[in-house]
Amino acid sequence: MAENTEGTATVIVIGGGYAGVMAANRLTQHAGLTVRLINPRPHFVERIRLHQLVCGSDDAVTDYPQVLASDVDLVVDTVERIDAAGRSVTLASGDSIGYDYLICAVGSHSTGEAVSGTAVSGTAAPGTAAPGPAVPGAAEFAHPIATLESARRLRDALAAAPATAAVTVVGAGPTGIETAAELAETSGHAVTLVCGEVLGPYLHPSGRRYVAKHLARLGVSVLQGPGAEVTAVSRDSVRLGDGRTLPSDVTVWTAGFAVPDLARRSALSTDAAGRILTDETLTSVDDPRIIAAGDISAPSGLPLRMSCQAAMFLGAHAADTVLSRIAGNPPTPLDQGFFGQCISLGRRAGIFQLAHKNDTAKRLHISGRPGAKLKEIVCRHIIRTVAGEARKPGSTTWPKDPGRRQLLQSEPGEPGTQVPL
Incomplete structure (x- = not known):
C-alpha cells in the first residue's frame, strides 16, 4: 500500500486550522508529494483569540502566506463527503479531488454552532446547523463563539446592546472564563459566568481559587455548585437547575464542543x-490511507484534550504517519504529552496552569500580569511554530x-480500535 518514493503522490488535508496547517507544512519535506489543503476560508483563524475579537483587541485572523508553506496548494472550498473506496473527496462546489492519502483535521465547534461539515478549529464556514445543545432555547437564543x-x-450583538444589558456566559472552561473576563474588563456590561x-x-x-478571586475583582458574578447549570435559554433570560431565572439580554454559549458529522456522513467508524x-x-x-488529526481524532478510543496544543502536535504526527507509509516504513505510535493550560483574564492578568505530561494539573501556576504576558507569548509562539514548520x-x-x-493497557477503549504497544 506504500507509494513509490521516486514517483509522485497526492495528500489531501481537510481543514486549515492548527492541526491541518501543521500537517500540510510538515508534509512538504517530501519533495515528491502534491499537498492540497482544503479549507472554507482563504485565511487562517486564531481560534484562541476569538474572545479578543469579540471585545475588539484582536481580529483573530492571519493571512495564510504567513503560516502556510508556498508548496501547499490551498483550495478554498468545503468538503461534503469523503469517498474512501474511490479515494476522493466531493466539494461543495461540485468538484471532486482524488488522493493517495488523506488527513482529516476538521476540528470542532460549539454545540449548536451553525457550521458546514468541515468545521476546522475556529475556521469553519457558515452552513447547515449542527445538532444543538440539549438545553431548550440554547441553539435559538445563545451566541456560540x-x-x-x-x-x-x-461582537455585533454586544455593540447593539444597551450599556445596562445583562450578559451571561455559560461554561466554566477556558473559553467561558476568558470571554467573561474580557467582557467584564472592556464592555462595561454586568457579566455572570x-x-x-x-x-x-x-x-x-490553587489555580481555581486565583481565577475566582480575579473574576470577582473584575465584577464577574460566578455561579457554581449544585443547581448552577443552565436548563433553558430564552431571548432575555436563562433558567438554572435550582429554579432561578436570571435576566440575560445576551447569552454566550461555551458549554461544550462537538465535531462535524463529515466522518459519519462518509461512513467512517467514529x-x-x-x-x-x-x-x-x-x-x-477502516482505511490505512485515511489519517485523523486534532479534535476529530480518537486514537484507541482515548482522545486527547481538545486544544490547539494537542492539535498542532497531532497534525505533525499525522504527517509523519503518512510520510512513513509512503516510504514503506511502519509508522510510530502516538507519544504526546502536555505542558499545561493558559487562560487569559482580560488584557492585564492571566494564569498558566502547569501540568504533568499526562495532562493533569500540577499545584504550580503562574498568575497575574506574568500570567497574562506568558499567555500572549504562548499565542505568538503557536503562530511562530506553525510558520516555522513551513520554513x-x-x-x-x-x-x-x-x-x-x-x-x-488499563483502558479497553472503543470496540474495533487497534492499540499497537
Missing part, C-alpha cells in the same frame, strides 16, 4: 461523539508522555 462568524455576530458544578475543572484548586476512530498512529481503523518542515518537536501506554 467557536468560529470567526459566530464571534463576529456576538454560569459554571455548573465547578469553575475551571482542569485547574488545580466514537459516540463523532470523532474518527484510529489506532495509535492516527490511522483510521523548515520536520523541525517541530513536542513533549512525550510515556504513561499513555500504561493507560492504554
Whole structure:
C-alpha cells in the first residue's frame, strides 16, 4: 500500500486550522508529494483569540502566506463527503479531488454552532446547523463563539446592546472564563459566568481559587455548585437547575464542543461523539490511507484534550504517519504529552496552569500580569511554530508522555480500535 518514493503522490488535508496547517507544512519535506489543503476560508483563524475579537483587541485572523508553506496548494472550498473506496473527496462546489492519502483535521465547534461539515478549529464556514445543545432555547437564543462568524455576530450583538444589558456566559472552561473576563474588563456590561458544578475543572484548586478571586475583582458574578447549570435559554433570560431565572439580554454559549458529522456522513467508524476512530498512529481503523488529526481524532478510543496544543502536535504526527507509509516504513505510535493550560483574564492578568505530561494539573501556576504576558507569548509562539514548520518542515518537536501506554493497557477503549504497544 506504500507509494513509490521516486514517483509522485497526492495528500489531501481537510481543514486549515492548527492541526491541518501543521500537517500540510510538515508534509512538504517530501519533495515528491502534491499537498492540497482544503479549507472554507482563504485565511487562517486564531481560534484562541476569538474572545479578543469579540471585545475588539484582536481580529483573530492571519493571512495564510504567513503560516502556510508556498508548496501547499490551498483550495478554498468545503468538503461534503469523503469517498474512501474511490479515494476522493466531493466539494461543495461540485468538484471532486482524488488522493493517495488523506488527513482529516476538521476540528470542532460549539454545540449548536451553525457550521458546514468541515468545521476546522475556529475556521469553519457558515452552513447547515449542527445538532444543538440539549438545553431548550440554547441553539435559538445563545451566541456560540467557536468560529470567526459566530464571534463576529456576538461582537455585533454586544455593540447593539444597551450599556445596562445583562450578559451571561455559560461554561466554566477556558473559553467561558476568558470571554467573561474580557467582557467584564472592556464592555462595561454586568457579566455572570454560569459554571455548573465547578469553575475551571482542569485547574488545580490553587489555580481555581486565583481565577475566582480575579473574576470577582473584575465584577464577574460566578455561579457554581449544585443547581448552577443552565436548563433553558430564552431571548432575555436563562433558567438554572435550582429554579432561578436570571435576566440575560445576551447569552454566550461555551458549554461544550462537538465535531462535524463529515466522518459519519462518509461512513467512517467514529466514537459516540463523532470523532474518527484510529489506532495509535492516527490511522483510521477502516482505511490505512485515511489519517485523523486534532479534535476529530480518537486514537484507541482515548482522545486527547481538545486544544490547539494537542492539535498542532497531532497534525505533525499525522504527517509523519503518512510520510512513513509512503516510504514503506511502519509508522510510530502516538507519544504526546502536555505542558499545561493558559487562560487569559482580560488584557492585564492571566494564569498558566502547569501540568504533568499526562495532562493533569500540577499545584504550580503562574498568575497575574506574568500570567497574562506568558499567555500572549504562548499565542505568538503557536503562530511562530506553525510558520516555522513551513520554513523548515520536520523541525517541530513536542513533549512525550510515556504513561499513555500504561493507560492504554488499563483502558479497553472503543470496540474495533487497534492499540499497537
